[in-house]
Amino acid sequence: MALERVRASLEEAAARFRRHSRPVEHLTDRELQRLRERIEACLDPRVSGVTVRTRAAEVATLVVTLDRAGLLRFFLLLVDQFGPDPAVVRMAAGDLAHALIADGEPGATDDQPRLSADQLEVLARVRRATAARWEHLFELLCGLAGGVKLSVDLRAELLALLPTEPRLAPLDTDLHQVLSRLFPPGLLELRRITWDSPASLLEKLIEYESVHEITSWNDLKNRLDDHDRRCYAFIHPGMPDEPLIFVEVALLKDMAAEVVSLLDVSAPIGASEAARTAIFYSISACQPGLSGVNLGDVLIKEVVADLTRDLPRLNQFATLSPIPGFRRWLDRALSDPECSLLTPEDCRAVGEVSPDGGSGPADLAAVLSTPWTTESATSRVLRDVLVGLCCEYLVGEGTGRSRDRVANFHLTNGAQIERLNWLANPTPIGMRESYGLMVNYRYDLPRIDANHEHYVAEGQIARSSAVARLLTARRKARAARPDAH
Numbered sequence: 001m002a003l004e005r006v007r008a009s010l011e012e013a014a015a016r017f018r019r020h021s022r023p024v025e026h027l028t029d030r031e032l033q034r035l036r037e038r039i040e041a042c043l044d045p046r047v048s049g050v051t052v053r054t055r056a057a058e059v060a061t062l063v064v065t066l067d068r069a070g071l072l073r074f075f076l077l078l079v080d081q082f083g084p085d086p087a088v089v090r091m092a093a094g095d096l097a098h099a100l101i102a103d104g105e106p107g108a109t110d111d112q113p114r115l116s117a118d119q120l121e122v123l124a125r126v127r128r129a130t131a132a133r134w135e136h137l138f139e140l141l142c143g144l145a146g147g148v149k150l151s152v153d154l155r156a157e158l159l160a161l162l163p164t165e166p167r168l169a170p171l172d173t174d175l176h177q178v179l180s181r182l183f184p185p186g187l188l189e190l191r192r193i194t195w196d197s198p199a200s201l202l203e204k205l206i207e208y209e210s211v212h213e214i215t216s217w218n219d220l221k222n223r224l225d226d227h228d229r230r231c232y233a234f235i236h237p238g239m240p241d242e243p244l245i246f247v248e249v250a251l252l253k254d255m256a257a258e259v260v261s262l263l264d265v266s267a268p269i270g271a272s273e274a275a276r277t278a279i280f281y282s283i284s285a286c287q288p289g290l291s292g293v294n295l296g297d298v299l300i301k302e303v304v305a306d307l308t309r310d311l312p313r314l315n316q317f318a319t320l321s322p323i324p325g326f327r328r329w330l331d332r333a334l335s336d337p338e339c340s341l342l343t344p345e346d347c348r349a350v351g352e353v354s355p356d357g358g359s360g361p362a363d364l365a366a367v368l369s370t371p372w373t374t375e376s377a378t379s380r381v382l383r384d385v386l387v388g389l390c391c392e393y394l395v396g397e398g399t400g401r402s403r404d405r406v407a408n409f410h411l412t413n414g415a416q417i418e419r420l421n422w423l424a425n426p427t428p429i430g431m432r433e434s435y436g437l438m439v440n441y442r443y444d445l446p447r448i449d450a451n452h453e454h455y456v457a458e459g460q461i462a463r464s465s466a467v468a469r470l471l472t473a474r475r476k477a478r479a480a481r482p483d484a485h
Helices: 002-009 029-042 049-063 068-081 086-102 117-130 133-142 147-164 166-182 199-208 217-223 296-310 326-334 344-353 361-368 377-395 405-412 428-434 445-458 465-479
Strands: 189-192 229-236 239-252 277-285 316-319 416-421 438-442
Touching: 029 049, 029 068, 029 133, 049 133, 049 147, 068 133, 068 147, 068 166, 086 117, 133 147, 133 166, 147 166, 147 239, 189 296, 199 217, 199 229, 199 239, 217 229, 229 296, 239 296, 277 296, 296 445, 326 361, 326 377, 326 428, 344 361, 344 377, 361 377, 377 416, 377 465, 405 416, 405 438, 405 445, 416 465
Parallel strands: 277 316
Antiparallel strands: 189 229, 229 239, 239 277, 316 438, 416 438
16 A cells, blocks of 8 residues: 555654554444544644644554544544534625625726725634644654655545545545645746666666556666656655656657667667757656646656756757557557548558458458567557557647647647657567557657647647648548548
């Protein structure tokens, strides 16, 4: 369980209250009552300072012993008994309604509606009066040594329980807000990770790498090589030994089109002075409890700034990214009898490699289910078909957010879809996710902000001219089919 990692990091004061009895498993009614009493004592408005911290430490030492079943009872206890007081909420709502009526309609300045000073003061009191007590508990836990990590891991457990316990949603909303306030970009340290970094931190890279598994210490050393590699992580002062998110960078002459050589420990080492392109080939978020706390876009921008200062000859910044949802989307689409994704040229290509000459969606699905290889004639014929279909998967119809979560991440950050790469990752994982396809997202520095605004506000997906031409040609070809009218 994620909480196991924070047992040793709670402050020494908390250890004095630790009881060395058996770990709580499902949290009995008696134990739940004890925990409720500890929380009440912690939130007692009559105490403050060291007493509050000591009581918060007592709560923490109880919480870290819980398994997931016990945590569920803990979270439900907070929802049922430590939320806003309904009577206080009704009174606060009445005060606000009275203030709005008493002051009349809000005034205006520069044609912008505003609340009066008195109304703003009432609104502030309403916010304080209606805040859930559980939010204050989370803030107190975060204030302990090791408490930031504890709270991050608590949210990870909460997110795991949320799909089957929707009552926990308000709890997650407040904990997310508490953590968001604790992780502003200005508080984070951008740290370059090298082979000389502490072994404990290097071990965390191996543990948290989620895109391309680090298979050995030699593999890790290759990814941290000072000549043609860089690795950067965000570190929070409340979690000094834990990376929040990290990115691995390859320094190359040109944009990478496949991942095998990037991960090959025996590949020749390049020279950073000759590099013109920085390729972000792996970005791993390390803390599930920080889901929804936006760190990735800030990380990439700060890494670009650092690389530009260190290596001013770099003039191109791009990713070599997986497309994790493409195969699942395509297989589902091809199974639909009404599927209309294929162009006439796609159908001709499918007919060339289909055993019985069939050229429809079901025939393509049948071909893809066979063990075709990178050297086969089938592979060469399928190339244009799958590249075209993958472009459509990433961009979709009209405007809107991309179907792909990795694409959505980079597009939100201001990148553009630059190029699709055929069989860039022919490993079993690559074939299972995207039939081996990978994509370059390019960070064109002068256009990052505009791309971000157009995507977030209008759903416009930035793309290279080559990708745009391919999509236009496919849509025109489908529109010209006799069965399209």
